[in-house]
Amino acid sequence: DTGVSQNPRHKITKRGQNVTFRCDPISEHNRLYWYRQTLGQGPEFLTYFQNEAQLEKSRLLSDRFSAERPKGSFSTLEIQRTEQGDSAMYLCASSLGGTGGAEGYTFGSGTRLTVV
Amino acid sequence: GNSVTQMEGPVTLSEEAFLTINCTYTATGYPSLFWYVQYPGEGLQLLLKATKADDKGSNKGFEATYRKETTSFHLEKGSVQVSDSAVYFCALSDRSGNQFYFGTGTSLTVIP
Numbered sequence: 001d002t003g004v005s006q007n008p009r010h011k012i013t014k015r016g017q018n019v020t021f022r023c024d025p026i027s028e029h030n031r032l033y034w035y036r037q038t039l040g041q042g043p044e045f046l047t048y049f050q051n052e053a054q055l056e057k058s059r060l061l062s063d064r065f066s067a068e069r070p071k072g073s074f075s076t077l078e079i080q081r082t083e084q085g086d087s088a089m090y091l092c093a094s095s096l097g098g099t100g101g102a103e104g105y106t107f108g109s110g111t112r113l114t115v116v
Numbered sequence: 117g118n119s120v121t122q123m124e125g126p127v128t129l130s131e132e133a134f135l136t137i138n139c140t141y142t143a144t145g146y147p148s149l150f151w152y153v154q155y156p157g158e159g160l161q162l163l164l165k166a167t168k169a170d171d172k173g174s175n176k177g178f179e180a181t182y183r184k185e186t187t188s189f190h191l192e193k194g195s196v197q198v199s200d201s202a203v204y205f206c207a208l209s210d211r212s213g214n215q216f217y218f219g220t221g222t223s224l225t226v227i228p
Contacts, residue, residue, distance in 0.1 A: 004159075031213070042120075042205050042218030043160070056214060091159055101213025102148050102167050107159040 004108035006092050012114045013082055020078045021111045025094030032075050033105060034067055035091040043091055049075060050097075082115045089113075118143045122206045122219035129196055129226050137191040137222045139180075139206035147208040149173075149182050149189040154203045154221070163191075163204070196226045 005024040013019050025032045030051050035043035046065065047057045051072040060066070064082075069075040079086055089112050093105035123138040141149065148167045152160040164173035169184035178193045189206060206219040 006159075033215075035216075040220070042207070042220050043216070044218075045215045048214060093160075095213060098211070098213040100216075101209045101211050102165075104150050104152075104162040104165055104209075105216065107152075107161070109157075109159040 004092055004094050004106050006090075006108035006111050008111060009109065010112050010114075012116060015082060015084060015115055017082055018078065018080045019082055019113060020076050021090055021092075021113075022074060022076050023092030023108060024074045025092070026106055027073075029094035029096050029106070030072065031095045031097060031100060032069055033093040033095075033100075034075070034077050035093065036061070037089040037091055037110070039088075046077075079113075082113075084115045087113055087115045118147065118208060118210065118217045120206050120208055120217050120219040122204075122222055124220075124222070125203075126223040126225060129224070131198055131226055131228050132195045133226075135191070135193040135196045135200075135224070137204055137206075137224070139189045139191065139219060141187050141189065141206075141208050143187075143208055143210070145210055147210055149180070150207045150209070150216070151178070151180055151189070151191050152205045152207060152218075154205065156202075160205065196224070198226045198228055200224060201226050 033048040034046040037043045049069040064080045089110045091110045093107045150165045151163040164175040166173040166182035172181045203221045
């Protein structure tokens with residue numbers, strides 16, 4: 001397994017456009033998490049899935065943000081009508097069940113979004 | 117609620133110097149504690165962890181001890197190398213693993 005894969009690595013978009021990011025977790029991991037990291041800050045939790053079920057989404061930053069994991073494998077994070085304040089690194093992580101609480105997550109390399 | 121506070125950077129050290137990065141936490145229950153490292157342009161890599169009081173996590177010469185009485189998890193390394201230059205994040209998770217709480221990160225630069 002090659003770890004958690006995120007695409008694209010970089011995305012530059014104009015304000016008002018929609019963007020979608022993809023995350024492929026480690027294949028045997030059934031939990032998938034999305035975090036956002038702004039410059040000089042630690043990652044901030046957005047949402048997570050167990051298999052295809054989105055178990056927590058109250059921390060998504062606004063209704064412009066949505067995430068899916070339709071078949072319990074890869075996930076997508078969409079931002080509609082992007083704003084300059086959405087510029088950040090978007091990190092995906094995965095774990096096997098709740099073991100992340102003791103074992104930690106495996107993070108991908110992130111997608112860096114720049115809104116111009 | 118849960119939160120992590122870590123010392124502000126940036127930290128600049130000469131090669132072979134001793135490193136300490138302070139981390140304290142606030143948590144309900146009995147969290148697990150972690151240090152992650154982030155190299156430029158990359159995601160986070162797990163450096164070490166401890167799941168209960170008095171546990172010592174260690175990896176690549178780095179160590180941290182889970183101190184419940186002082187709610188701390190300070191990162192130490194006896195002799196840093198240039199390749200240790202990165203940003204270090206302290207984090208905690210409750211037993212469910214549903215969410216991690218990260219500190220703001222400490223940037224370390226090691227000069228030859």
